[in-house]
Amino acid sequence: MENAGFEKPDHEEVDLGEPSKVEKVVDSDEKDVYFQMSVDENEEKGKAMTKEELLKYSQSHKWRTARWTLLIILFIGWCAILAAAISIIVVTPKCLPWWQTTVIYQIFPLSYKDTNNDGFGDLKGITDRADYLESLGIGAVWLTSVFASGGKAFGYDVTDFKGIDSRLGTLDDFEDLVDALHGKGISVILDFVPNQSSDEHEWFNKSSKDASGGSGNEYNNYYVWSDKSTPPNNWISTHGGPAWKKSETNRKSYLHQMSSCQPDFNWRNDGLKEKMKDILEFWLEKGVDGMNMHGIQFLYETSKLDQDEPVNPSFNDMLYNGSLEQYDSLKHYYTSENTLTQDVLEDWRTGIFDDYSTAGGYRVLMTNSDSNTSYVMQYYGKSGENKADIPQNFNLARLSGQMGSDVTGLHIADIISEAISELPSGKWPNFQFGNFETRRMASRFGETVNGDRYGRPINMLLLTLPGTPICYYGDEIGMEDIELDSSYVYQDILAIDDPANAAMKTREYELSPMQWDNTMFAGFSYNKTWIHINDNHDQINVQAQENSDASMLSMFKALTKLRSDNRAFQSDNFREFTILHSTVNVVAFTREPDDDSNEYLTIVNFGTASTVTDLHELNEAIPIEGVVAVSTHMNRNGNTVQLNKIKLDAAEGLVINI
Incomplete structure (x- = not known):
């Protein structure tokens, strides 16, 4: 741009920039003075304030306002965090333990799957069917007695509480089964037999050598003995006839509330109690997730063996054949449901079972007492007491007769309502229609006018009720009772002990082999079975139903999935x-x-x-x-x-x- 009328200067202007950017040049003497002034200024600035100055400064309006503002912000933040935590706790659905959210599936191992073709189901057979069990959507397998036994009472005449019945396999086979099921997310529950052993058990043999109650040997008081060679009272066994038998070894009588091959333990003996705890520990160490205490109501009887039980005035002897005294003919005040049993249960639950219950590994305690509702409720314990987790409710399993007349919706509704209303506070319900001591549910209730049975609606009801449902193997496909004709040779000790009433008492109707396919032996075995296969296995079998979307098996799986996927069936608001x-x-x-x-x-x-x-x-x-x-x-x-x-x-x- 031109000068616009001004003359061009005869020298160039120097841009001095911003004043702050001008570098001051000083000589050495000035540097010393400048340095000393800087030190003096910094020392003045860094000088600490006195206590009085700090106090005066902190009380200024500005700093008091800042402090209170900060405190209020912190308090509001803390309240917000607390409220959020409480909200999460309240709103988040409660996570229930595994045994409350699962379906329990009972297996009678002798009848599930035979892998060595000896005609008896075995533990390897159950292991081989682990994929099938997983597909059912069940969360626990409950095995009836697998202990080494005398072979007379379906495993409940135990000869070794730490051994496996040789027909079922070995201890290694059992461990493999537990591992296989755990790998599928399925828990394992065992039937425990605390009331009796086999008369072939080592303990009984040693006890019978010295039943005087003295100090002859450790086992002399492990069983209930009477000094008399004849029955000391009128007690009757559950199988019929006197509950006492004379020992040929010591000429005294021993108590057997079941068969004479199953002598009763004396639970007043501390040595026996310790032995049984040791056995429980043994199986819990093996990874067992729970125990069902079979026959728990018989654990204690009165110590006064000269007391007769009163006659039951409502007993109908016309229901039975023959002259054998029947269990129902007496009121069992002295031999059943003794209050001391509750102490044992509480000791087990709060002791060994809690000791072995870890995070995610709760060990469940079940009982089966074939008693009325009032007695069953005692096994739960009162609110705050810890006894049995699942005292089994058999009231639905006791129903039998033609649906719509002998058994009605009103009966079923009353049983369900009573079970829930009578439940102690904080306890959990359970229901079942079938088990290995009850005729199959597909056979107990007759047929419709179209010839249909009631297995489907029963399964639907059971799997959608509150609490834990317990299913019996084969009920998921509608297996029915087998027929036993007059030429049949009974194998059940209940039938053998009372031949005149064998057809009524035997459990063999519901113990037929699992029906896997339509081959000659139903896929259970390849050449023979210990008890005959149901003739309808060509139509009712797993293979056929797995290939049909409309089958009972498909319905069962759909219900277990619905149950597991929805909070309506997984909450404790029952x-x-x-x-x-x-x-x-x-x-x-x-x-x-x-x-x-x-x-x-x-x-x-x-x-x-x-x-x-x-x-x-x-x-x-x-x-x-x-x-x-x-x-x-x-x-x-x-x-x-x-x-x-x-x-x-x-x-x-x-x-x-x-």
């Missing part, structure tokens, strides 16, 4: 559970979650003909319609149904998402 509706034919109830997930309605028709039910009119909280999650014949899954006019065929049931 105290609010009630039967929504019950008639002679129909039972209906809802299952509510403990979060905002889906609610479900189960409705089953136990009648012999079709029904139509209006649930919306009965309870306006029930919506007008819902979507079927699972139907008994798998043909209505996904359908929308009107809940004010639910039509069900005989022996049909629905689980509906509402």
